[in-house]
Amino acid sequence: KIINIKGETLVKLRNPWGKLIWKGDWSFTCSKWTKDLREKYNYHKNPEDGSFYMSWKDFRKFFG
Numbered sequence: 001k002i003i004n005i006k007g008e009t010l011v012k013l014r015n016p017w018g019k020l021i022w023k024g025d026w027s028f029t030c031s032k033w034t035k036d037l038r039e040k041y042n043y044h045k046n047p048e049d050g051s052f053y054m055s056w057k058d059f060r061k062f063f064g
Contacts (some may be wrong), residue, residue, distance in 0.1 A: 001039075003041060005032075009056040016050065026053040 003010040010026055026032055028043075038044055045051055
């Protein structure tokens, strides 16, 4: 899933192994997620479920 927030493109990914959690920008615990944004994108899941958002810039950096 791809979304745009405040001019930034985010990619929703899922780690099928559910281990190691993304801790960069737009991670589950990132302060960029306001209550309103979490509601709008239904992002209330357990951070241990393996699903997370990552900026397109970081995605390209780590998955080239």
